[in-house]
Amino acid sequence: MDASSQFQDTLPITSDALLAQLQGWGLDYMLHEHVPLRTVEDAKSVEDAMEVPGEAAFRVKNLYLRDKKKRNYLVTLEQDREIDLKALGAQLGVGGLSFGSPDRLMQTLGVRPGAVTPLAMINGAQNNVRFLIDAAVKGADRIYMHPLVNDRTVAMDVADLWGFFDRVGVSAEVLEVS
Incomplete structure (x- = not known):
């Protein structure tokens, strides 16, 4: 199975349910639908269409x-x-960091490879996933991320992302990367 919305019904929380929950919480976003994106290079090919x-x-x-x-x-x-x-x-202060397996990714974050997103913390919070975000987010107005599937992107105010984390019980750690 791929990570597109075609298979969202096989996820613990569907993309549609996540989007409805965001609306229910009063967290605004703009939804963009596009071809499935698997890499940063794929994403760059559709960014101009989303540009504000x-x-x-x-x-x-x-x-x-x-x-x-x-x-x-x-x-x-x-x-x-x-x-x-x-x-x-x-x-x-941890050793041996490596990429987790696709099976473990589904178990802990409820997404498939290619659709990993901060919004997956709706599942990750209850599975003790530690969330870290690049300090560069502090200089941004909006964040662009997948809503659990890779053929959709949501553009959300960064303040609303922090509101999402509050709602799902995530303590986001800001990461200074050199």
């Missing part, structure tokens, strides 16, 4: 990681940010 002139946009890439003690992490970075997992592990 004069907006400070935070476009993301997301890493689902595990450490040697099998603790789970979701790290959201600015899409062009380079990261050294060994250095990140040292910064976090």
Whole structure:
């Protein structure tokens, strides 16, 4: 199965249910539908169609990681940010950071590879996933991310993202990446 909305009914929480919940909480977003995006390069091919002139946009890439003690992490970075997992592990005081398996990703965040997103913390919070976000988000007006599937992108005010985290019980850690 791929990570598109065609298969959203196989997820613990569907993209449609997530979007309805965001609306119910009064968290505004703009929904964009597009071809499935699997990589940052794929995402860059559709960004112009979503562009809002004069907006400070935070476009993301997301890493689902595990450490040697099998603790789970979701790290959201600015899409062009380079990261050294060994250095990140040292910064976090954990060892052996590596990418988690697709099966573990589904178990902990309720998404498939290609659709990893900060919004997956609606599942990750109850599964003890530690969430870290690039400090570059502080300079942004809006964040662009998948709503649990990779053929949709939501543009949301960064303040509303923090409101989402409050609603799902996530303590987001701001990560200074050099």
